[in-house]
Amino acid sequence: MSEMILAINPGSTSSKLGLYKELEEVFVENISHSSKELNEFEKITDQMDLRLSYILEFLSEKEIKLGKLSAVVGRGGLLKSVPGGTYAVNKKMVEDLKIGIQGEHASNLGGLLAKAIADKTNIPAYIVDPVVVDELQPEARLSGIPELERASIFHALNQKAVARKYAKENNLNYEDITVIVAHLGGGISVGIHKKGKVIDVNDALSGEGPFSPNRSGGLPTFDFFELCYNDDYSYSEIKKRLVGNGGVVAYLGTNDMREVEKRIKTGDKKAELVFKAMAYQTAKEIASLSPVNKGKIDAIILTGGIAYSKYFIEHVKELVKFIAPIKIYPGEEELKSLASGAYRVLKGEEQVKKYG
Numbered sequence: 233m234s235e236m237i238l239a240i241n242p243g244s245t246s247s248k249l250g251l252y253k254e255l256e257e258v259f260v261e262n263i264s265h266s267s268k269e270l271n272e273f274e275k276i277t278d279q280m281d282l283r284l285s286y287i288l289e290f291l292s293e294k295e296i297k298l299g300k301l302s303a304v305v306g307r308g309g310l311l312k313s314v315p316g317g318t319y320a321v322n323k324k325m326v327e328d329l330k331i332g333i334q335g336e337h338a339s340n341l342g343g344l345l346a347k348a349i350a351d352k353t354n355i356p357a358y359i360v361d362p363v364v365v366d367e368l369q370p371e372a373r374l375s376g377i378p379e380l381e382r383a384s385i386f387h388a389l390n391q392k393a394v395a396r397k398y399a400k401e402n403n404l405n406y407e408d409i410t411v412i413v414a415h416l417g418g419g420i421s422v423g424i425h426k427k428g429k430v431i432d433v434n435d436a437l438s439g440e441g442p443f444s445p446n447r448s449g450g451l452p453t454f455d456f457f458e459l460c461y462n463d464d465y466s467y468s469e470i471k472k473r474l475v476g477n478g479g480v481v482a483y484l485g486t487n488d489m490r491e492v493e494k495r496i497k498t499g500d501k502k503a504e505l506v507f508k509a510m511a512y513q514t515a516k517e518i519a520s521l522s523p524v525n526k527g528k529i530d531a532i533i534l535t536g537g538i539a540y541s542k543y544f545i546e547h548v549k550e551l552v553k554f555i556a557p558i559k560i561y562p563g564e565e566e567l568k569s570l571a572s573g574a575y576r577v578l579k580g581e582e583q584v585k586k587y588g
Contacts, residue, residue, distance in 0.1 A: 235302040235578050238349065239570040240287070242307060242341040245270065247283050250567030251296065255575055260567060263290060276336050277329065280344050287345065304350040305574040306342030307566065308362020310334035313384065316365045316392055316430070317585045318573040321347040321357040324588035334364060358584070360573030361388040363437075367429035385437045386421035387536070388430070393569035394535045394561045395425045409530045412521050412556070414548075416538035417564070418487065419475075420444040420514060424521040424529075432524050434517060439474050442513035445487035445538075448478030449513065480506055489538055496543075511544050515551035522555050529556035536564055 234253050241248040245265050251258040263286050265279075273279050291298070308319070311328050319325065321343045329340045343359045350357035365388035375382045391413045392406075399406045407428035414422045420442045423433030434441030443449035460470055473482070481487040483506045484495070495503035522529055532552055538544055539562040549558050576582035 235575060236300050237571045237574050237578075238291075238296075238301055238304045238346075239567040239574075240304065240306045240342055240345050240349075241566050241570065242283065242338045242345065244338045247287060247341075247345075248567060249287060249290065250571060252568070252571040252575075255568065255572060257568065259294070261290060263287065275332070276338055277332070277340055277344060280341055280348070283341060284345055284348050287349070298349065298353045301350075301353065301355055302578055303356045303358060303574045304346040305358040305360060305570045306344070306346035307339045307389070307570065308359035308364070309340030309342060310337050311362055311364050311587065313364045313366035314362065314587065315367055315585070316361050316388060316428075318358050318360045318577045318582060319362075319585045319587045321350075321359060322587055325359075328587075337363075339363065356574075356577075356584075358574045358577065360570050361392050363388055365392075365430065367431060368433070369431040372432040382440075383435045383438065384430070384433055385435050386423060386430070386433045387415035387417065387419070387436065387564075389566055389569050390535060390564040391415055391421065391423055391425070391430065391433075393565065393572065394533050396572075397561065398531060398533055398559055410525050410528060411531045411533055412518055412529055413533045413535065414514060414518055415564070416444075416514065416534060416536035416544070418445050418537075419447050420449070420510075420517075420536075420538075422514070422517040422521065424524050426525055432521060437475065441517050443479040443510060445480045445489060446476055446478060448474045448482070480510065489541055489544070493541065493543055507544065508547055511547035512551070515548050518548070518552045519555060527555070532556050532558045533561060534558065535561040537562075539563070 237252045239250040247263045250260045270279055309329050312333060325343055326347060329343050332340060346357040363385055366384035368384050373381050395411050395413055396406045399409050410426045412424050419436040421433055421436035422441060423430040439448060441449050484503055492503050492507055496507060518532060534545060539560055577584045
């Protein structure tokens with residue numbers, strides 16, 4: 233019997249659904265939610281019942297019977313730090329998602345929605361490679377200040393998915409390769425994957441690594457310290473300058489890289505400088521991970537939305553091609569990556585993990 237898997241990826245104003253038969257896409261749908269209806273809720277997880285009703289209504293309209301599903305899988309949220317893998321949604325996970333143990337984010341709804349749907353027909357609910365995957369080696373945790381341990385928060389789902397894809401295309405096992413993966417999106421995370429674990433990666437959420445379309449990346453520490461104590465900025469304003477209003481949008485007033493490229497083509501020198509600087513910083517981050525495995529890197533993988541930009545990719549490639557061969561996987565297949573994690577468990581190719 234073919235496995236039917238429903239994947240759910242909640243965003244800030246949408247709920248993306250994907251139905252997969254084995255790993256073949258049956259359909260993908262984006263259910264939009266108006267700001268007006270979402271603003272009525274104090275916490276993101278309070279939106280659960282509303283979003284669930286929309287999903288169930290859509291499935292009914294599509295004549296998808298829940299009894300035909302083998303599993304439901306949701307995007308993993310800001311849980312406690314965990315190793316990579318596919319996790320069963322259990323009572324402890326539900327509790328931590330509801331309270332937002334590491335913060336509030338729309339992805340916290342993923343496991344909750346998966347569990348609510350799965351329980352209706354007593355099938356398993358999973359999450360796969362949440363953003364809090366932590367497999368750092370001990371040396372990577374030290375920051376220079378004992379009270380500030382480096383954190384592992386990155387695009388784990390897509391990074392691990394493309395690393396697995398590269399391994400499969402080359403008749404290799406993910407657990408046997410060493411690759412550097414750069415996820416190029418609204419945030420940029422660069423990780424080194426060795427023997428199935430991401431042993432070092434920049435914290436793409438809180439300000440490490442390259443600047444990106446809307447994040448500041450690493451900053452001159454003393455100057456930033458002075459900015460924090462400037463009476464012109466509140467705590468929330470400073471935080472917003474790090475994530476949301478930092479990076480490209482701070483320099484150019486847009487975080488749309490297609491718009492930036494258009495400006496470059498019209499001769500905008502500032503746009504060209506900012507674009508090249510982001511590529512330059514990304515290349516430096518990639519190169520900084522090469523010594524972690526004594527320079528023995530099987531491949532450098534570039535992925536995420538910005539990987540569609542040939543102009544950006546060429547700038548990065550020119551700077552890092554001496555390290556290892558480069559493979560490009562533009563975009564991110566988050567729904568299929570979720571379904572793939574569930575499928576591996578259903579087929580016995582991977583052991584399901586317990587959270588808690």
